[in-house]
Amino acid sequence: AQSVAQPEDQVNVAEGNPLTVKCTYSVSGNPYLFWYVQYPNRGLQFLLKYITGDNLVKGSYGFEAEFNKSQTSFHLKKPSALVSDSALYFCAVRDLGYIFGTGTRLKVLA
Amino acid sequence: NAGVTQTPKFRVLKTGQSMTLLCAQDMNHEYMYWYRQDPGMGLRLIHYSVGEGTTAKGEVPDGYNVSRLKKQNFLLGLESAAPSQTSVYFCASQASYNEQFFGPGTRLTVL
Numbered sequence: 001a002q003s004v005a006q007p008e009d010q011v012n013v014a015e016g017n018p019l020t021v022k023c024t025y026s027v028s029g030n031p032y033l034f035w036y037v038q039y040p041n042r043g044l045q046f047l048l049k050y051i052t053g054d055n056l057v058k059g060s061y062g063f064e065a066e067f068n069k070s071q072t073s074f075h076l077k078k079p080s081a082l083v084s085d086s087a088l089y090f091c092a093v094r095d096l097g098y099i100f101g102t103g104t105r106l107k108v109l110a
Numbered sequence: 111n112a113g114v115t116q117t118p119k120f121r122v123l124k125t126g127q128s129m130t131l132l133c134a135q136d137m138n139h140e141y142m143y144w145y146r147q148d149p150g151m152g153l154r155l156i157h158y159s160v161g162e163g164t165t166a167k168g169e170v171p172d173g174y175n176v177s178r179l180k181k182q183n184f185l186l187g188l189e190s191a192a193p194s195q196t197s198v199y200f201c202a203s204q205a206s207y208n209e210q211f212f213g214p215g216t217r218l219t220v221l
Contacts, residue, residue: 034209043114043200043212044153051207090152096168097143097202098210100152 002027004091006101013081014109021076021104023091032094033074035065037087044090050074061085081108112136114213116201122219123191131186131216133201139211141204142184144176146197147215153200159184191220
């Protein structure tokens with residue numbers, strides 16, 4: 001069965017510092033991987049996806065993610081965090097619909 | 111272009127009552143999905159549809175039914191609500207192997 005894991009419930013980072021939100025996956029075949037962000041009382045917003053091609057994927061709002069096949073990881077990164085990046089982040093892999101991780105709450109401290 | 115809309119935004123039911131959640135999309139997407147979001151569990155797929163007139167079960171379908179009579183609409187029904195169905199429900203639509211677009215959610219409380 002396909003699955004994704006987000007090992008950190010919460011990540012705290014100071015504004016201006018780089019941030020990483022971790023995701024590992026387990027799939028049969030080639031993975032279709034996604035990152036979404038959820039702000040309070042809102043739906044999920046698409047950030048970026050990996051289907052094939054370059055291992056470094058660039059997305060919305062300055063976010064990027066690195067696909068690592070040998071480590072089965074798809075970590076979300078941003079070079080310089082903003083307070084407005086504080087939100088709940090979900091990693092997902094395509095299956096019938098998506099299979100989501102449990103989410104990581106990012107808190108950027110001013 | 112409204113994207114994906116959900117009706118209602120909030121609802122409180124008593125155990126045993128029934129209700130229907132409506133999802134509408136104006137992007138002409140073939141695929142539509144219903145998820146539920148519970149604390150600490152991420153989103154879980156309830157039912158999905160790959161086109162008008164088709165529906166299929168997802169990960170947690172028990173207690174729910176769906177219909178897709180029109181391409182733009184995907185209805186989620188609860189025939190006899192239970193407290194375990196207290197959750198936030200999200201609808202999403204998708205074109206082929208692209209990203210999914212999510213609605214704003216419906217917060218349902220079953221007493």
